[in-house]
Amino acid sequence: MSEILLENTLTNRKEPFAPLHSGEVRMYTCGPTVYDYAHIGNYRTFVFQDILRRFLHSRGYRINQVMNLTDVDDRIIQNAADRGISIFDYTSKYIAAFKEDMNALSLEPPEHLVRATDHIEDMVKLIEQLEAKGLTYRSDGSIYYRISKFPKYGKLSKVDMSGIQAGARVDVDRYEKADARDFALWKAPKPGEFFWETRIGPGRPGWHIECSAMAMKYLGDTLDIHTGGIDLAFPHHENEIAQSEAATGHPFVRFWLHAEHLIIDGEKMSKSLGNFFTLRDLLQKGHKPSTIRYLLASVPYRRQLNFTGDSVKQAASSVERLRNFATRLKDGKFPSGSNPAMTARIQKAEADFESGLADDLNTAVALAAVFDLVRDVNTAIDRGEFRQQDSAPVLATIKKFDAIFAVVEDNDESRLRTLGFKHSRPEMSAQEIESLITDRQQARNHRDFKRADEIRKELENRGILLEDTRDGGVRWKKK
Numbered sequence: 001m002s003e004i005l006l007e008n009t010l011t012n013r014k015e016p017f018a019p020l021h022s023g024e025v026r027m028y029t030c031g032p033t034v035y036d037y038a039h040i041g042n043y044r045t046f047v048f049q050d051i052l053r054r055f056l057h058s059r060g061y062r063i064n065q066v067m068n069l070t071d072v073d074d075r076i077i078q079n080a081a082d083r084g085i086s087i088f089d090y091t092s093k094y095i096a097a098f099k100e101d102m103n104a105l106s107l108e109p110p111e112h113l114v115r116a117t118d119h120i121e122d123m124v125k126l127i128e129q130l131e132a133k134g135l136t137y138r139s140d141g142s143i144y145y146r147i148s149k150f151p152k153y154g155k156l157s158k159v160d161m162s163g164i165q166a167g168a169r170v171d172v173d174r175y176e177k178a179d180a181r182d183f184a185l186w187k188a189p190k191p192g193e194f195f196w197e198t199r200i201g202p203g204r205p206g207w208h209i210e211c212s213a214m215a216m217k218y219l220g221d222t223l224d225i226h227t228g229g230i231d232l233a234f235p236h237h238e239n240e241i242a243q244s245e246a247a248t249g250h251p252f253v254r255f256w257l258h259a260e261h262l263i264i265d266g267e268k269m270s271k272s273l274g275n276f277f278t279l280r281d282l283l284q285k286g287h288k289p290s291t292i293r294y295l296l297a298s299v300p301y302r303r304q305l306n307f308t309g310d311s312v313k314q315a316a317s318s319v320e321r322l323r324n325f326a327t328r329l330k331d332g333k334f335p336s337g338s339n340p341a342m343t344a345r346i347q348k349a350e351a352d353f354e355s356g357l358a359d360d361l362n363t364a365v366a367l368a369a370v371f372d373l374v375r376d377v378n379t380a381i382d383r384g385e386f387r388q389q390d391s392a393p394v395l396a397t398i399k400k401f402d403a404i405f406a407v408v409e410d411n412d413e414s415r416l417r418t419l420g421f422k423h424s425r426p427e428m429s430a431q432e433i434e435s436l437i438t439d440r441q442q443a444r445n446h447r448d449f450k451r452a453d454e455i456r457k458e459l460e461n462r463g464i465l466l467e468d469t470r471d472g473g474v475r476w477k478k479k
């Protein structure tokens with residue numbers, strides 16, 4: 001198997017990857033700030049890290065992944081106060097929604113999906129360590145990190161430190177780009193604002209400290225991989241490095257992997273441009289979860305992804321093509337025996353798939369290997385060169401692909417229903433409806449009430465209600 005190469009933002013080079021602790025990959029992913037539904041740009045990063053963990057798992061590694069849920073920040077405190085509810089209640093709704101979205105997109109749950117507010121004590125301890133080392137100062141009850149005390153500041157983002165003003169601070173949770181300043185580790189409460197009473201005083205943690213504290217609590221001082229969107233490299237990840245390495249004296253992260261932006265029709269996604277989509281917005285428009293997952297996964301993570309109407313259509317038809325192919329092999333009757341050429345063809349597809357992913361997760365190359373195989377097998381079938389015993393090995397290969405891409409097995413319907421989208425499939429024709437009603441009538445005649453009930457439910461799920469009439473017939477209407 002090919003050596004795994006990952007492009008490391010720290011060095012700007014592709015480097016051979018092997019975990020520090022034999023057999024186990026320890027990785028950290030910056031999770032969502034749960035003040036609203038996550039948008040499709042967030043999910044690009046989460047799909048990338050899911051492909052990464054599935055690929056590493058396919059190589060036999062155990063995965064130990066932490067993802068944080070930022071459930072306290074300026075916006076959350078403000079929104080919860082406006083609604084007169086606790087920040088816990090406010091964020092719980094969006095945490096539940098995030099988990100539902102993850103499931104819809106077939107994202108494997110991280111081993112630790114953890115709330116920042118459950119780790120206040122860990123953050124306080126880390127801040128105390130930094131204070132003891134003289135890296136911090138206090139101002140109006142808040143505690144700041146003095147970045148001039150950390151000579152390696154800027155090593156990840158290569159930010160230019162020449163214009164840094166000593167003592168210039170940033171207080172808000174939303175950061176300007178390319179403006180390195182002392183950042184808040186601990187924020188004193190504003191009047192009336194929610195806070196924790198702690199050994200370092202009343203207040204709440206800054207955003208950066210939560211990732212350092214939670215990553216090291218579960219994964220140790222040095223992580224194998226840290227992932228996130230490219231917009232987090234500076235200042236967020238730079239600050240994570242400054243906090244963690246100053247506290248422990250050890251390297252914090254071996255491999256930094258950053259996903260590029262997702263843009264919509266060539267433009268930056270923004271609410272003001274009206275091109276801002278949550279996952280639910282796209283499902284509401286009738287797109288399937290598998291289409292969105294495929295599209296987000298299909299462009300290698302270090303390349304910008306341009307999300308367009310055409311790219312969505314193409315993704316949908318690619319998934320359809322794979323599913324039809326799997327069905328053709330499962331249900332097809334082929335001449336008996338096997339074709340030795342097919343074994344070699346399968347091996348090549350698997351090797352190409354594997355080496356594509358090993359090359360810094362080049363999903364485009366991996367998918368091309370899949371579709372080349374589909375094309376060649378279809379051609380072999382059409383020419384009568386495909387034999388019955390070739391079918392199982394090709395299906396086994398498709399299953400291996402799907403262990404990473406997770407789009408061939410069709411869960412779309414049930415996932416859409418879980419999210420409350422009922423009429424996701426195209427409307428049924430009157431003929432289809434009548435035919436199902438006849439089936440149901442026959443099931444009843446045979447006293448198979450279970451089957452009859454299933455058919456009634458299936459119709460209901462597709463928006464068709466049945467009414468039994470007095471004369472023993474059935475009327476139907478659309479909901």
Ligand SMILES: [Zn+2]
Pocket residue numbers: 029030031211236
């Ligand atoms: Zn983070």
